[in-house]
Amino acid sequence: MDKQAHKVVIVGGGAGGLELAAKLGRRFGPDQVFLVDSSPDHIWKPSLHEVAAGTLDIHREGLSYAMMAKDSGFTFIYGAFAGVDRAARSIRLDAVMDEQHELFPAREIAYDTLVLAVGSRSNFFGTPGAREYAVALDSTEQAEHFRKLFLRKLVIANNGSQPPRPLNIAIVGGGATGVELAAELVEASKNIRYYGLDRLDPAHSIRITLLEGAGRILSALPPKMSDAAQRLLQERGIEVKTSVRVASVQEDSLTDAEGRQYPSDICVWAAGIEAPAFLAGLGLNVNHRNQIVVDRMLRTDDPHIFAIGDCAQAPWDKEGEFLPARAQVAHQQADFLIPLLRDRIEGREPPQATFRFKDYGSLVSVGHTRGVGSLMGVLSGKSWFVEGLVARMMYMSLHLMHHLAVLGAGRTFVMAIGRLLLKRSAPRVKLH
Numbered sequence: 001m002d003k004q005a006h007k008v009v010i011v012g013g014g015a016g017g018l019e020l021a022a023k024l025g026r027r028f029g030p031d032q033v034f035l036v037d038s039s040p041d042h043i044w045k046p047s048l049h050e051v052a053a054g055t056l057d058i059h060r061e062g063l064s065y066a067m068m069a070k071d072s073g074f075t076f077i078y079g080a081f082a083g084v085d086r087a088a089r090s091i092r093l094d095a096v097m098d099e100q101h102e103l104f105p106a107r108e109i110a111y112d113t114l115v116l117a118v119g120s121r122s123n124f125f126g127t128p129g130a131r132e133y134a135v136a137l138d139s140t141e142q143a144e145h146f147r148k149l150f151l152r153k154l155v156i157a158n159n160g161s162q163p164p165r166p167l168n169i170a171i172v173g174g175g176a177t178g179v180e181l182a183a184e185l186v187e188a189s190k191n192i193r194y195y196g197l198d199r200l201d202p203a204h205s206i207r208i209t210l211l212e213g214a215g216r217i218l219s220a221l222p223p224k225m226s227d228a229a230q231r232l233l234q235e236r237g238i239e240v241k242t243s244v245r246v247a248s249v250q251e252d253s254l255t256d257a258e259g260r261q262y263p264s265d266i267c268v269w270a271a272g273i274e275a276p277a278f279l280a281g282l283g284l285n286v287n288h289r290n291q292i293v294v295d296r297m298l299r300t301d302d303p304h305i306f307a308i309g310d311c312a313q314a315p316w317d318k319e320g321e322f323l324p325a326r327a328q329v330a331h332q333q334a335d336f337l338i339p340l341l342r343d344r345i346e347g348r349e350p351p352q353a354t355f356r357f358k359d360y361g362s363l364v365s366v367g368h369t370r371g372v373g374s375l376m377g378v379l380s381g382k383s384w385f386v387e388g389l390v391a392r393m394m395y396m397s398l399h400l401m402h403h404l405a406v407l408g409a410g411r412t413f414v415m416a417i418g419r420l421l422l423k424r425s426a427p428r429v430k431l432h
């Protein structure tokens, strides 16, 4: 078979899709490996709570897809996926516009193998008012929107009544995103007086409440982690309320199922995920959260289409359960597809191996110097608990591993040193 003939198109350059494109691109080059994304820059999604809090500058953190395409040998195609013609094996992309002009027209891209890796977004579960009044952290734009809103509300609180009224931030969802954002906002608050907000006292002027529907925060993780995270959050002055089901969101408050009200100048929604709605219109088998149903080889019910990461519902070893929406899953699925796609590109019968998720545990950041984690012993299969700076350092290494997979060792090393040096000359918090 002609090697040039087989084109792999990957839609979504996130935790899974970008790693897959980079690793395949290094081997097969830009005529065979194509990455489509609706954004020109990549951000490691687990960093979004830091962008929202202003402790990470998106202009320094974002990586240009075009630059990575050049380095790793794939072709980057800028545009939002709009649909697929499965019979013709081509996808449709919407036109790309800047504020006024069309940068790229609507296009069709042919594929031999298509990999869908478009991630997920917040699930509001139809809660009245949530879509209108709550902020989600699904994208860089939303994280930036939160950061600016946070600053605006801080300025209003600072310049308003005497003494200033406390700013209430309600975070709905005590999973990793909610816990990490709450802790990060405390870090950000420590620096506000350097922004001239000198009438605000970080310890009392910003009230953060974390509302969780289950009986404990981090309910998908071991109870020991929940206890430690709750203790660390409370030590930082964050109010943690469990077994609270938010029933509606208003402009300045939340109401729970019992009718209790919680003041909220800013409400952040981090209560669950669903895959993008457009996936339900592709004619592929999807679940109630729009996730594409895949088998143990990550195949959809179309033999030419695979799906990985948050947008896929993949079976777990635990009978009747599905893999969680985690970066670790997306990363391992990308690695699993590499030999399989290599054989497809080279016209060989792909290996019959099935994907098995190796759970190395979970780490959650609770501020800049603390974290909690549960790590799985590789040989023993037992989990062990880590807390404090060690857990925080291990958490940071996950981001580094993503860079390693995408950029390779040399560039990752140079970038890590560069960022370390830049940090010394940049503000700790970017509120402006």
Ligand SMILES: Cc1cc2nc3c(=O)[nH]c(=O)nc-3n(C[C@H](O)[C@H](O)[C@H](O)COP(=O)(O)OP(=O)(O)OC[C@H]3O[C@@H](n4cnc5c(N)ncnc54)[C@H](O)[C@@H]3O)c2cc1C
Binding pocket: 011, 012, 013, 014, 015, 016, 017, 036, 037, 038, 039, 044, 045, 046, 047, 048, 049, 079, 080, 081, 082, 117, 118, 119, 120, 137, 138, 176, 177, 180, 276, 308, 309, 310, 311, 325, 326, 327, 328, 329, 330, 363, 364
């Ligand atoms: C604040 C936060 C903290 C998190 N912390 C952790 C953590 O500590 N550990 C962990 O394991 N997981 C964490 N997660 C979850 C983790 O980020 C996801 O599980 C992971 O990013 C999923 O990878 P993915 O490749 O499926 O999708 P993503 O990384 O979300 O990438 C999807 C890509 O698809 C692109 N895309 C979307 N729609 C289109 C379209 N129509 N056309 C073209 N491109 C499109 C997007 O631009 C994006 O680049 C966190 C998530 C958030 C929001």
